[in-house]
Amino acid sequence: xxxxxxxxxxxxxxxxxxxxxxxxxxxxxxxxxxxxxxxxxxxxxxxxxxxxxxxxxxxxxxxxxxxxxxxxxxxxxxxxxxxxxxxxxxxxxxxxxxxxxxxxxxxxxxxxxxx
Amino acid sequence: xxxxxxxxxxxxxxxxxxxxxxxxxxxxxxxxxxxxxxxxxxxxxxxxxxxxxxxxxxxxxxxxxxxxxxxxxxxxxxxxxxxxxxxxxxxxxxxxxxxxxxxxxxxxxxx
Numbered sequence: 001x002x003x004x005x006x007x008x009x010x011x012x013x014x015x016x017x018x019x020x021x022x023x024x025x026x027x028x029x030x031x032x033x034x035x036x037x038x039x040x041x042x043x044x045x046x047x048x049x050x051x052x053x054x055x056x057x058x059x060x061x062x063x064x065x066x067x068x069x070x071x072x073x074x075x076x077x078x079x080x081x082x083x084x085x086x087x088x089x090x091x092x093x094x095x096x097x098x099x100x101x102x103x104x105x106x107x108x109x110x111x112x113x114x115x
Numbered sequence: 116x117x118x119x120x121x122x123x124x125x126x127x128x129x130x131x132x133x134x135x136x137x138x139x140x141x142x143x144x145x146x147x148x149x150x151x152x153x154x155x156x157x158x159x160x161x162x163x164x165x166x167x168x169x170x171x172x173x174x175x176x177x178x179x180x181x182x183x184x185x186x187x188x189x190x191x192x193x194x195x196x197x198x199x200x201x202x203x204x205x206x207x208x209x210x211x212x213x214x215x216x217x218x219x220x221x222x223x224x225x226x
Contacts, residue, residue: 042218
């Protein structure tokens, strides 16, 4: 079946503008995660959804970042008043496994460049 | 706190064996994952360990020692396509809780 999809694949925006990044998880996956990856850095956890609720928002770097998930499916990550340090690849992952592994499946990412 | 350490870069020869180490200090432990990430692509799942010992899957094996907070990924019969970053990640809580990732080890396979 289809994997995790993200859009747009690339986004260039001017400093101070708002951006919205979209994630479509694998159908039936109840958990959805947002991470970001900066050059030379590991994956940094941002926020996690179980269904439509977010039990863990601890990774959001500032109140300029927010995310929502509707219908237990699509999620949108919004960054307001973007700054140059927000430039990174934003990765979405989803998981649901009946076994123990709870493996996360990643989307291709959105490369955000703030100029 | 959460800390996961792995070497930044490694180089190995085609056909050889390479071992990528990962040490972790996390507030909880409920499994260790290895992911492979080719440049410009999404991470893909390689292996999962939750009990001590070795898990083998084809050319790739992963080992875990919970008492030492240590894991390694072993790649045998290296191929050029194995050139990628290898990410070590730990799940600290139960169920679908998020993973904590190391910075990754960039492996270059040379002829």
